[in-house]
Amino acid sequence: xxxxxxxxxxxxxxxxxxxxxxxxxxxxxxxxxxxxxxxxxxxxxxxxxxxxxxxxxxxxxxxxxxxxxxxxxxxxxxxxxxxxxxxxxxxxxxxxxxxxxxxxxxxxxxxxxxxxxxxxxxxxxxxxxxxxxxxxxxxxxxxxxxxxxxxxxxxxxxxxxxxxxxxxxxxxxxxxxxxxxxxxxxxxxxxxxxxxxxxxxxxxxxxxxxxxxxx
Amino acid sequence: xxxxxxxxxxxxxxxxxxxxxxxxxxxxxxxxxxxxxxxxxxxxxxxxxxxxxxxxxxxxxxxxxxxxxxxxxxxxxxxxxxxxxxxxxxxxxxxxxxxxxxxxxxxxxxxxxxxxxxxxxxxxxxxxxxxxxxxxxxxxxxxxxxxxxxxxxxxxxxxxxxxxxxxxxxxxxxxxxxxxxxxxxxxxxxxxxxxxxxxxxxxxxxxxxxxxxxx
Amino acid sequence: xxxxxxxxxxxxxxxxxxxxxxxxxxxxxxxxxxxxxxxxxxxxxxxxxxxxxxxxxxxxxxxxxxxxxxxxxxxxxxxxxxxxxxxxxxxxxxxxxxxxxxxxxxxxxxxxxxxxxxxxxxxxxxxxxxxxxxxxxxxxxxxxxxxxxxxxxxxxxxxxxxxxxxxxxxxxxxxxxxxxxxxxxxxxxxxxxxxxxxxxxxxxxxxxxxxxxxx
Amino acid sequence: xxxxxxxxxxxxxxxxxxxxxxxxxxxxxxxxxxxxxxxxxxxxxxxxxxxxxxxxxxxxxxxxxxxxxxxxxxxxxxxxxxxxxxxxxxxxxxxxxxxxxxxxxxxxxxxxxxxxxxxxxxxxxxxxxxxxxxxxxxxxxxxxxxxxxxxxxxxxxxxxxxxxxxxxxxxxxxxxxxxxxxxxxxxxxxxxxxxxxxxxxxxxxxxxxxxxxxx
Numbered sequence: 010x011x012x013x014x015x016x017x018x019x020x021x022x023x024x025x026x027x028x029x030x031x032x033x034x035x036x037x038x039x040x041x042x043x044x045x046x047x048x049x050x051x052x053x054x055x056x057x058x059x060x061x062x063x064x065x066x067x068x069x070x071x072x073x074x075x076x077x078x079x080x081x082x083x084x085x086x087x088x089x090x091x092x093x094x095x096x097x098x099x100x101x102x103x104x105x106x107x108x109x110x111x112x113x114x115x116x117x118x119x120x121x122x123x124x125x126x127x128x129x130x131x132x133x134x135x136x137x138x139x140x141x142x143x144x145x146x147x148x149x150x151x152x153x154x155x156x157x158x159x160x161x162x163x164x165x166x167x168x169x170x171x172x173x174x175x176x177x178x179x180x181x182x183x184x185x186x187x188x189x190x191x192x193x194x195x196x197x198x199x200x201x202x203x204x205x206x207x208x209x210x211x212x213x214x215x216x217x218x219x220x221x222x223x224x
Numbered sequence: 225x226x227x228x229x230x231x232x233x234x235x236x237x238x239x240x241x242x243x244x245x246x247x248x249x250x251x252x253x254x255x256x257x258x259x260x261x262x263x264x265x266x267x268x269x270x271x272x273x274x275x276x277x278x279x280x281x282x283x284x285x286x287x288x289x290x291x292x293x294x295x296x297x298x299x300x301x302x303x304x305x306x307x308x309x310x311x312x313x314x315x316x317x318x319x320x321x322x323x324x325x326x327x328x329x330x331x332x333x334x335x336x337x338x339x340x341x342x343x344x345x346x347x348x349x350x351x352x353x354x355x356x357x358x359x360x361x362x363x364x365x366x367x368x369x370x371x372x373x374x375x376x377x378x379x380x381x382x383x384x385x386x387x388x389x390x391x392x393x394x395x396x397x398x399x400x401x402x403x404x405x406x407x408x409x410x411x412x413x414x415x416x417x418x419x420x421x422x423x424x425x426x427x428x429x430x431x432x433x434x435x436x437x438x439x
Numbered sequence: 440x441x442x443x444x445x446x447x448x449x450x451x452x453x454x455x456x457x458x459x460x461x462x463x464x465x466x467x468x469x470x471x472x473x474x475x476x477x478x479x480x481x482x483x484x485x486x487x488x489x490x491x492x493x494x495x496x497x498x499x500x501x502x503x504x505x506x507x508x509x510x511x512x513x514x515x516x517x518x519x520x521x522x523x524x525x526x527x528x529x530x531x532x533x534x535x536x537x538x539x540x541x542x543x544x545x546x547x548x549x550x551x552x553x554x555x556x557x558x559x560x561x562x563x564x565x566x567x568x569x570x571x572x573x574x575x576x577x578x579x580x581x582x583x584x585x586x587x588x589x590x591x592x593x594x595x596x597x598x599x600x601x602x603x604x605x606x607x608x609x610x611x612x613x614x615x616x617x618x619x620x621x622x623x624x625x626x627x628x629x630x631x632x633x634x635x636x637x638x639x640x641x642x643x644x645x646x647x648x649x650x651x652x653x654x
Numbered sequence: 655x656x657x658x659x660x661x662x663x664x665x666x667x668x669x670x671x672x673x674x675x676x677x678x679x680x681x682x683x684x685x686x687x688x689x690x691x692x693x694x695x696x697x698x699x700x701x702x703x704x705x706x707x708x709x710x711x712x713x714x715x716x717x718x719x720x721x722x723x724x725x726x727x728x729x730x731x732x733x734x735x736x737x738x739x740x741x742x743x744x745x746x747x748x749x750x751x752x753x754x755x756x757x758x759x760x761x762x763x764x765x766x767x768x769x770x771x772x773x774x775x776x777x778x779x780x781x782x783x784x785x786x787x788x789x790x791x792x793x794x795x796x797x798x799x800x801x802x803x804x805x806x807x808x809x810x811x812x813x814x815x816x817x818x819x820x821x822x823x824x825x826x827x828x829x830x831x832x833x834x835x836x837x838x839x840x841x842x843x844x845x846x847x848x849x850x851x852x853x854x855x856x857x858x859x860x861x862x863x864x865x866x867x868x869x
Contacts, residue, residue: 023523026462030515032241033466033678036248040256040329041470048336057344064346078329082322085245089318093238103519107512114470114508121478129487131494247671248463251678255686255759263766272774279776293759297752300675304748308668453738456677460730463681471685533734537727544685544723551693559702561709 024098027106034110035085041117042077045124046070070124076208077120081113083211084143087177091151097160105150112143130201133191137184137204144181151177176218183211239313242321249325250300256332257292260339261285285339291423292335296328298426299358302392306366312375320365327358345416348406352399352419359396366392391433398426454528457536464540465515471547472507475554476500500554506638507550513641514543514573517607521581527590535580542573560631563621567614567634574611581607606648613641669743672751679755680730686762687722690769691715715769721853722765728856729758729788732822736796742805750795757788775846778836782829782849789826796822821863828856 047070049063088109119136126132154160155170187204194203262285264278303324334351341347369375370385402419409418477500479493518539549566556562584590585600617634624633692715694708733754764781771777799805800815832849839848 019523029462032244037470040252046333060346093234118476131490247674255682261763275776449738459677467685548691561705
């Protein structure tokens, strides 16, 4: 099992680049979201006093901005926690990580779609599907890493591993469950925006589940 | 207190990723600002000799560009100085850091808003609120890190810690103080742009305070 | 041949920066692709139920998005595998790497060109030339690194080196071969899109070749 | 002179972040340039066969793209070579580095200006001033680092230091010299584009100077 030092070094360098690419994609996705926020145009014959009204009219854009920023932050936080104890990798882990990054880069697009089609249950569902996919890929990443302690070298105890398996399943589950809710809201209340309520529930739910399991 | 080597390694790796994400966001925000600078269009029947006049007409855009670039540089400089001696982290420090990054990513948006609504005290105030929030989150970060020498392992003496607490409070304070000034300027001089004068005062004030305390 | 420690350190730091620049460009190119995806506009007098139809009409845009994302991922994967064992560099390796990055940054442009001119064999060919150039520069990079074990310090056996020479030649070859195919498709079937079929063949071909050689 | 290990560590971490921010800015500036390349629009009643003509009509845009990419690569190359042997830093070095990054982020803007106002000696001069400023800040950075071997710990011999002082002065000098040339071209030949010829001379001149001094 003793591994030559130089191969260990190479592997750690390779792992470092996976994290560098990931942090780059997370950082740009976080920053790129801001391009969706529209600066209101000043119409002729209007005074500057109309600005608060124009900005207030964009409230749903700001709302979606904060939601998407918070979700990318949540996914990055999981990614950072998962890879903290990782000591190796293979082609499948790289592929799984690139799939996660694919859905991260799509978040600015689906946020813009949600902004423009706020009343469409299809736009709401597609946003939820993409976020749910990110969460699913991350949960699979953790399962793959910890399967038979493949890449974590037995340092984390099995209880901690299992706890993170459960907590990582909650956010994607919430997003997938929000899809029928969006359709129900659309047909019965003429608005799919009820999905938002359960999306925002991710933050307190995650908090309480983590507290419960951390005891 | 002796910590296994492997856990120490994991923690340093985790910290490295917080810095990598932060540097990515800072670098991207610095570069994204340039998209706000507008290349003047050549109207038909105009010679190229109109270019200097057109560029001069955009002076406030260039002015705001340099201000925002300088401020992101100031915030990055504080962030870099604070984290130089940091040896650990927890979830709250990550959350505080993500809040700082949120306000950093908003700087290009508020710069664009300021460009388009230069005569509106609301646009000036929102720019100041966002910059003030960045400075506040950074000042809180330093307090959180140094509280009971939580994450700095007793290497920095208390005097240096206190000095950085004071100097980190000045820039957000200046931004918050500029808000009533912008309104006063708007009502008495019909222009909120007096706020700029005190914004630019941040650079000499910081310089003198740092000199005084460094003695 | 014994090298002072401090020079070795400097060289590794220099190499680290080549990788940092490369990962930044790869991450940014991956994320920038999303700007090519267009959010459909809601026409007046239309209900939100038209969204699925509008998105379906953009299928080729999504198709090209996934292709370009997958190809940047493939090129990054090769780059990561090549540099894992690299221990030094010179000016020519830096130049070769910058040429690779040049073609990577052009991928979002050629993807947009392909989207807008899907029926033009010229657009299809230019996309293929750029992708083929990326693959060629990467294959040359591997040759340059491994020539007389220049920068890999004899750790990799010659068999592994040769295998990677062969596998790295396949993707650019496929792209260059797709160019006459695009023209044939254009003249005989009035569509250059047959090139796509062979582009997508890169993934299974690479997989089987790698399996065969890994035995 | 003996420095506690922990302070040395902190300083190297701080230096690492300066390089991380710089590489991020260089990488984004390289990638952001591509947004200046315009995909030609297909006019109604036109066949796809017009594409080559439309692309050829944008030749100067591609030309400027390659020039700016090559120059950012040259500046990054100098930056990487300078910092390879650097072992410390202070506030002035950080400030000098941020000024360099400021001019780097402006390159995409001045490239766009050059594209749109190709016949204006003002646009040509502004492009040259910005590039010349980048080169000047980099040359000053090298002087500052090596002054009394301030941050290089006596490892590089004075001859190598002096050689890099000379070679780093050439590119900014060429850019500043191109400004009167652009005006001369404009007044005598009605085109400021003669400046391009001397800009492109940077590459062979640098090559020969380096060869001569490396002997």
